[in-house]
Amino acid sequence: MRTPFFSSSKSSSPSSHNSSSSSTSRHNFCDNFCESLMEETIENAESIIKKWDLDASSTSTSTFYNRVANLFRDNPLEAKNLLNAVNDLQHAMQFVIKDSSNSKLLVKAHNLMQIAIKRLQKEFYTILSGSRYFLDPETISSRSSKSFEDEVHEDNNDIQTKVSEVVLDDLKSIADCMIKAGYGKECVKIYKFNRKSVINETLYYLGIEKLSSSEIRKMDWELLEIKIKNWLSSVKIAVITLLHSERILCDYVFSASDNIRKTCFSEIAKDGALILFTFPEMVTKYKKLSLEKMFRVLDLYDAVCDLWVELEMILDLESTAIVKSQAMTSLVKLGDVARAMLLEFEMAVQKDSSKAVPGGGIHPLTRYVMNYLVFLSDYSGAISKVIVESPMLLKMLPESCNLSPTSSDGNGDSPSSAVFVRLAWLVLVLLCKLDGKAQLYKDVGLSYLFLANNLNYVVLKVRDSNLKLLLGSDWILKHEMKVKEYMSKYERMGWDKVVTSMPENLTNEISSIKAKDCFNKFNLSFEEVYRKQSSWVIPDPKLRDHIKISLSSKIVPIYRVLYEMYQGELVRNGTGMESIVRFAPDDLQNYFSDLFHGASISDSSMGWSGSSSPSVWTSTSTSSSSSQGR
Structure with a gap:
């Protein structure tokens, strides 16, 4: 029987030598193949990128290509090739750097990347600066309400929308490419410089300017009122169109990076938005806000309130919270001023010491107060937010004034109830004041005629304005009955001797x-x-x-x-x-x-003796009464 041969464990068999040699060979082959592939990728990228080298010499073959002012507009296919070349180059660099950070291929790739990024920066700037017309706020805002697929089916004559779409996509493509390549900061820098200037210029053309509190305080009211009116007509455009469109544009262009799109929009919009919403607060610091100026305060309050939902949507970032905070500060200050002015108005009525008018006609105080309240009723939304008043105040007045308003909706804590109570209270203050003035007449019949005339004027003003909705039909009916009661007493006291x-x-x-x-x-x-x-x-x-x-x-x-x-x-x-x-x-x-036409009575001769002159309201009420016979 033959005995088999077993080799020593320390000796290598021919098969083990062959296996090791084969593995090394395969590894070397892979390295050589990948390096060859990377070389080819870099060379392909170089052939494309070098054509668009902005620093190429005049003898270079790329000079012809550099004459293209707007690559993405004039040759979109070449632009796409450039973006693909940069992406391929970036992938190649990532592979090479794993193997050797000192590789000549890496140095070459890096130099090519610098050339490509410089060109993309130039293209990005050119598109932004040359396409402002197609990136206007209205176009961007309208685009946000529909998808691109919707736009494809629209009228082909809508050239601006189509061009805007192309511009937006080009900007996004460049931004995506630069961010992936690690050059997001360079891209953002160009974008912020351009779009921030757009916001500043637009606000300037809208008449929104940066003013200090001292400048506001020193202004004549006529000039400040012009600025308030301009702000009121511009703020909605500034928020809903300008800021909204910038948010849409920023979110779209930099959709590749949540962090970049958030910080970018904040840095672009924050300063302008702060200027916009600081103005209302500064108005509250005006040197002398007399009673008739209250309606401008309420205009500002209403405008900020109306835009709050949009502000919450557009400025939902932590970095823009300061703008919302400023808007809220302005609301609070405007509300404080409105409450103070309303209290001042009430005190002026209570302190009025003017005499009764001849003939028992309508007292200037009645006209002044009711015209003021009619204007105030147009701001029921704002008033419901700024007024917090207790119905317990009604118990402070004499029962002879005969008014105990209740909420029409049965909810004493509702805004409508608060407005009802406050307005009813102010009317009650007026009626009680008129009751005191009626006692100045020596003739009792004339006293009742005076009360009937003035209460009737109050009822007519309520019925013909928004006060009707706020005070309600029950209030009107109750006071119409009171007018009849006064007239009945006038007849009895004035004509009983004849009867x-x-x-x-x-x-x-x-x-x-x-x-x-x-x-x-x-x-x-x-x-x-x-x-x-x-x-x-x-x-x-x-x-x-x-x-x-x-x-x-x-x-x-x-x-x-x-x-x-x-x-x-x-x-x-x-x-x-x-x-x-x-x-x-x-x-x-x-x-x-022939009775009851009386002598012509001039309102201007019956002066307001309170803290503020009612000249504006007197003229308004006079023309109104002339046209309506009251």
Whole structure:
């Protein structure tokens, strides 16, 4: 039997030598193949990149290509090749650097990358600066509401939208490429420089300027009001169109990096947005905000409130929180000023010491207060936010003022309830003040006529304005009844002497002597009352006609019976009719028709004696009353 041969464990078999040699060979082959592939990749990238070398000499073959001012516009295929070359070069560099950081291939690739990035920077700047028309806020904002697929199906004549789409995609392609290549900062620097200037220029053309508090305080009100009006007309455009479009543009161009798109937008928009929302706060520091200026404060308050949802959406980044904080500060300061001015208005009404007006007409204080409240009712949204008032205040006034408003929705804590209570309170302050002025008249009938005229004016102003929605139909009905009550008391106190001068019951005949006595009493009382009331006035035509009809119905029919029954008998007895019967029934109708027009009363002669002049509101109310007969 043959014995097999076993080699020593320390000796190598031929097969193990072959395996080791084969593995080394394969490894060397792989290295050589990859290096060869990288060389080829770099050479291919070089052939493309060198064509667009901005620093090439005049004798270089790339000179022709460098004459292309806008590569992405004039030759989009070459632009795409350049971007692909940069991406391939970046991948090659990443592979080479793993093997050797000192490789000549890496140095060559790095130099090529510098050439390519310089060209891309130039292209990025050229597109941004040369395409402002196609990157205008309105185009960008409208584009955000629809996808590119939607736009493809739109009218092909919409050239601006199409070009805008191409420009946006070119900018995004360059930004994506530079960020991946590690040159995001260089790209952002160009973008911020260009787009920040766009925001600043747009705000300038909108009339938004940076002003200091001292500049605001020293301004004449006329100039500041112009700036307020301009701000009010511009702020919506600035936020919804300008800032919104910049956010859309920034998010799209730098979608490759969340960090870059957030910080980039913040650095572009923050300064301009702060200037925009600092202005309302500075207005609150104006040297003298008199009562009539309150409506500009509320205009500013309303404008910021109306834009708050958009601000929350556009400025949802931590880096832009300072802008929202400034906007909120402005809201708080505007609200504080509005509350203070409303309190000042109330105190001015309470402190008014002007005299009662001749003829029992509408007091300038009534016109001033109601015109002020009518304007105020147009700001019910703002007022509901700035007013926090307790209904317990109503208990502080006398019960004779007869007003206890309740919320129309049954919720005493609702904004509408707060507005109701505050406005009802201010009206109540006015009515109580008028009640005091009515006591200045020596004639009780004139006092009631004054109260009727002024309360009727208040009711008409409420009914014909937004106050109707805020105070409600129950409030109006209640005070209409109060007007009727005042008029009834006026009739009784002013004309009772005339009514009682005639017999209560004419069914039973009376003697001629008694009839003569009745006519004498009627003549004296009617002449006295008529002469006294000829200067009294009822400005509202409807109220005036109503009281004329009412008085006529109470006096003329009875007088007509007396006249017809005893006129003939007095003539037969030889009594001089002219000395006894001075008025025919039809004459009385004519006399009544001439009543309550009064003498012409100038509002300007009845000055406001409070802390602020109501000249603006007086002129407004005068023209209004002239056109409406009240």
